[in-house]
Amino acid sequence: MIKVNTKIGTPPVRFTPQFYKTAYQQYRRGIFRDLIEMMNRAEIDSHIAGCLVGRKAGFQREFSIVPYSDNESDIQRAQWVNNALMQLQTRTLFKDIHEAVLKKYAVIDFEWDIIDGKQVPIDHISLEQKYFRYKDGVLKIDFGKELKDIPPEALVCETKEIPILLPVLRDYILKEFGLESWAGFIETFGEGIIIGKYPPGASTDFKTEVETAVNAIARSSRGIMPDGADIDIIEAKRSTGDHETFVETANKGISISILGHENAVQQSKSLQVGENLSQYKVKREIAVDDMYFIDNCVQKLVRILIDRNYGDGKYPVFKMDKKEPPNIKERLDVLDLAFNHGLKINPDEYRKLDLFVYEDQEPLEKTSLF
Secondary structure (H helix, E strand, O other): OOOOOOOOOOOOOOOOHHHHHHHHHHHHOOOOHHHHHHHHHHOOOHHHHHHHHHHHHOOOOOEEEEOOOOOHHHHHHHHHHHHHHHOOOHHHHHHHHHHHHHHOEEEEEEEEEEEOOEEEEEEEEEEOHHHEEEEOOEEEEEEOOEEEOOOOOOEEEEOOOOOOHHHHHHHHHHHHOOOOOHHHHHHHHOOOEEEEEOOOOOOHHHHHHHHHHHHHHHHHOOOOOOOOOEEEEEOOOOOOOHHHHHHHHHHHHHHHHHHOOOHHHHHHHHOOOOOOOHHHOOOHHHHHHHHHHHHHHHHHHHHHHHHHHOOOOOOOEEEEOOOOOOOHHHHHHHHHHHHHOOOOEOOHHHHOOOOOOOOOOOOEOOOOOO
16 A cells, blocks of 8 residues: 555645635646645535536446457456456546546555455555645655655556646635625725715814725724714615626536536526436536546556556456437437338347347338238
8 A cells, every 4th residue: 555644734725816826826836735625625515516426427337348359368357357347346436536637636546455366456545635746747655855656556547637626616716705805806896985074174184084084994994083074985886696696607617617518507596406407417528538538547557457467468458338328218209200101120229228129029110001
């Protein structure tokens, strides 16, 4: 198992625009600790959590192991690799790998055992990103003053693209902590006007005291003023729903970043509790892209398995099923139309819908009443 620096604690973060800018500058230098901790906390948000559930459901598909060749030994080896992967709870493994898409990188360690004379991973654990740091473009274990190499038996998954949660984090900060900085945005929506009044013939010192009082109130809503003066506060005319619209705009940005569309915001307005949450379904093109990423990462694990047990370079290939799930209703409508037009229907068309069809089933054909 990988030894990490357990003295590295959880970094303190603040959800302010300034802290985000500082964390982003560190990200550009290869230091992700603060930024990723902000991402971890943002995942608790109910809207982000719902979008992530939909995103991760998109790549939970069946997979196959393609043998290196048609030789019986290579076919058996591919079956052995398949069985080894199934022992690792692939559903969780795929999610742990996908963390790299969300947060730039993921390091997965394995517990190995000897089974039937072969080294097999029997469990896996995803290590927190805070234990690692980049140096010259290479991810290493962070021991403070010293950086150590990650053991070759660990699975290191990295993306060269912008982490998905980076733009999400920006919208999350604006949504959740916009109220705290609302005073800074007031100019855009209309700012209240403070007017100080003094009696005719007032001295310069008196006017100065009134101006000081006005400035104090403008800064902190508190202050004192000289006796005989007056201050009027004229409220700006703006609706009370500004922040609600602000939150909706941020949620749209989050939905588009994670799911590829804003249906999670638009359609949820008309849904009732217990209804189908299909609006959180990830766009198919994004789900397929995730599956290709997972293919490449699991293939690294396949290479580790083969190298540790055979060492001959005959690697089987891991592939997730990327075929678009059939739309049962549309397919049945097409078959019904073809049948009514007098076409012969191959029984295999029904097998594609996961229906059991007897081997001796003849092609279906509309018979004439005459």
